[in-house]
Amino acid sequence: MTSVPHFPVIIVGGGQAGLSVSHNLKKQGIEHLVLEKNRIGHSWRNDRWDSFCLVTPNWQCRLPDYPYQGSDPTGYMVKDEIVAYLEGFAEMVKPPIREGVAVTRLSRGAHGGFDLETSDGPMTADQVVVATGGYDIPIVPPYAHALSRDVVQMHSVDYRNPDQLPPGAVLVVGSGQSGVQIMEDLYIAGRQVHLCVGPAPRSPRQYRGKDATEWLMEMGYYKLTVDKHPLGDRAKEKTNHYMSGRAGGHEIDLRRFALQGVKLHGSMAGMDGTTVRFADDLAKNLDDADEVYVSIRRDIDAYIAKAGIDAPEEPPFVPVWAPDGVPDAIPDAIDCAAEGISAIVWAIGFRPNYGWIELPAFDGRGNPKFRRGVSPVDGLYFIGLPWLNTWGSGRFLGVAEDSAYLAEVMRARIDARQPVAA
Structure with missing residues (x-):
């Protein structure tokens, strides 16, 4: 009978979070295995559009013992540079990794550890780190099926460039980071763009x-840290602020795009045939985004004044466009055929897929429960999620601290189970 391979720790996911845990486990001298269903850098390489770049400066790329290596710390890495950065980190770490191996089931084992079913056969582990992120299942609303087949529909994960879409106008649904950057990509290419504006802040x-x-x-x-954040755990649900790192970096003011010809609408409310309907929330969503924008400026102003910093003054923010100032310009529904809309790009996010984890590690909404990544299920951990501990937890900035902490927790757990010498 063939024995089932056993490891003290198995890390599921070989992205920046999983590799960071591997690096810190190697420093702790803990044997482990990383399982990656694709290959290192897959999501950065295959799930981003051609002009994609970071929205945070390169100096925030601080993987453990591997800070940004280039000559432009205040710039914003484009897709190929991000992949190269991650591959360089992997080359330094030299993780014990098996690429092309998917984990299809994780459950509690009879031995007190965990049983894993994988595409490479069964395995067992004393401890398991889930480093798969939260961007597994692209979100498209059920009513999308009611739209005429004459209009091409695509999720942001499949968008690459404007030439990929049929000629004509494009409706982008969602104004988070992906939505506004895809909107700008299409606008720069000379396409007529419609944008459904949601509640994302800027x-x-x-x-x-x-x-x-x-x-x-x-x-x-x-x-x-999230435990000191005014919103507490609700901070995990907040959408990231939108801005851009494209062409040296700039802020994105949707009102200015409206002046330049982009047609703004409220949130998507439904569709049928060639008709799409919008909620009456455009003005509110623009105002709310601007209020966050202005509040960040106010906080910076207060910090500058308190610290006595000599910094240049800037004029107060003044909205350059408002939907209420253009009578009848914001319809509650449009006909795609009449508007020449040939395609819709859905940019309303993703849902995590934890269906393969058969453990009591989730709350009533299906979100993982943890404190600094440590699950209430003994020996199970999560990493690479927004606000795991701080704002940077789901990014290159905070994963070093998070992974070092989990490695120390795993080391302590191993030491506590070692027999005490006489």
Whole structure:
């Protein structure tokens, strides 16, 4: 009878989070295995559009013992540079990894550890780290099926460039980071763009002489932990602020795009045939995004004044366009055929897929329960998720601290189970 391979720790997922845990486990001298269903860098390489780039500066790329290696720390890496950065990190780590191996089931084992069913056969582990992220299942609403087949539909995960879409106008649904950047990509290409504006907040890019992220770093915002955040665990549900790193970085003001010809609408409310319907929330969503934008500026102003920093002044924010100022310009429904809309790009996010985990590790909404990544299920951990501990937890910025912490927890757990010498 063939024995089932056993490992002290198995890490599921070989992205930046899983590789960071591997690096710290190697430093702790803990034997482990990384299982990656595709290959290192797959999502960055295969699930991003051609002009994709980071929205945070390169200096925030701080994988453990592997900070940004290039000559442009205040720039924003494009897709190929991100892949190269991650591959360089993997080359330094030299993780014990098996690529092309998917985990299809994780359950509690009879031995007190865990049983894993994989595409490479069964395995067991004393401890398991889930480093698969939360971007597994593209979200498309059920009513999308009611739209005429004459209109091509695509999710942002499959969008690559404007030439991929048929000639004509394009409706982008969603104004988070992906939605506004795809909108801009299409606009730069000369396409007529319609944008469904949701509740996502926006951020300044450069303000009073610095990138806003640099000010926030100085102000200690990125050290704020979720247990001290005013919203508590609800911070995990907040959408990221939209801005861009394209062409040296700039902020995105949807009102200015409206002046330049982009047609803004409220949130998507439904569709049937060639008709799409919108909620009456465009003005509110624009105002709410601007209020967050202005509040960030106010916080920076207060910090500058308190610290006595000599920084250039900037004029107050003034909206350049408002839907209420253009009578009848914002219809509650449009006909795609009449507007020449040939394609819709859905950019309303993803859902995680934890269906393969058969353990009591989730709340009533299916979200993983943890404190700093440590699950209430003994020996199970999560990493690479937004606000695992801080704002940077789901990004290159905070994963080093998170992975080091989990490695220390696993080391302590192993040591506590070792027999005490006489």
